[in-house]
Amino acid sequence: MTLETIRLCTLEEPALLYMIIEHFKNRDPVPVYRRFKDRGRLAPEGLQYVSSWVDEKLERCFQLMETEHPKYLDEWLANWNDLVEFEVYPVMSSKEAAEKVLSRL
Helix, strand or coil: CCHHHHHHHHCCCCCCEEEEEEEEHHHCCHHHHHHHHHHCCCCCCCEEEEEEEECCCCCEEEEEEEECCHHHHHHHHHHHCCCEEEEEEEECCHHHHHHHHHCCC
16 A cells, blocks of 8 residues: 555545554564664655654564655655565644544534
């Protein structure tokens, strides 16, 4: 599934924040960390890293990224898809979610 497909499925205005769940292939973080050490994040200009967390088994990374153009996220995913399987979710802050829900009450 491409990011464009995900955006079309939301039926809302485009999300600017994306929660990326990275599943390290073969549950092996070493190749990912090696590439990161050697080449950096490999994010194109226009895609900003916000924050990330790794599970205790070192099998998955939960990464928050921000962009105004989904093509930048697609480019970044392509730089890592040989080492990582991705889940991509457009997200919003809890405050933004509360505002949307409260408008329906």
